[in-house]
């Protein structure tokens with residue numbers, strides 16, 4: 001079953017930055033754009049699993065730190081000419097808190 005889980009305050013994630021949330025064996029990268037839009041992606045680049053949370057956020061995209069692929073934060077898709085995608089998670093901000101929709105079977109912990 002899926003459930004909305006409070007993972008951090010919006011202010012815990014710097015603008016144009018990211019925070020990593022553990023989700024079972026996986027990591028979820030939660031990004032905050034300059035306009036305070038928040039996105040959540042699997043913390044692995046579709047190219048060779050680079051840590052997207054360490055990339056550069058610009059607009060609603062992130063540039064992977066390893067080989068500069070550009071990934072759309074809202075869909076997890078690589079921008080052409082590259083192709084591939086990484087999983088994205090439903091996320092919303094409510095009363096200054098970031099909520100992620102996750103399977104409750106797996107445990108979410110603050111990263």
Ligand code: FES
Pocket residue numbers: 045046047048049050064065066067068069
């Ligand atoms: S691992 Fe991200 S561009 Fe290569």
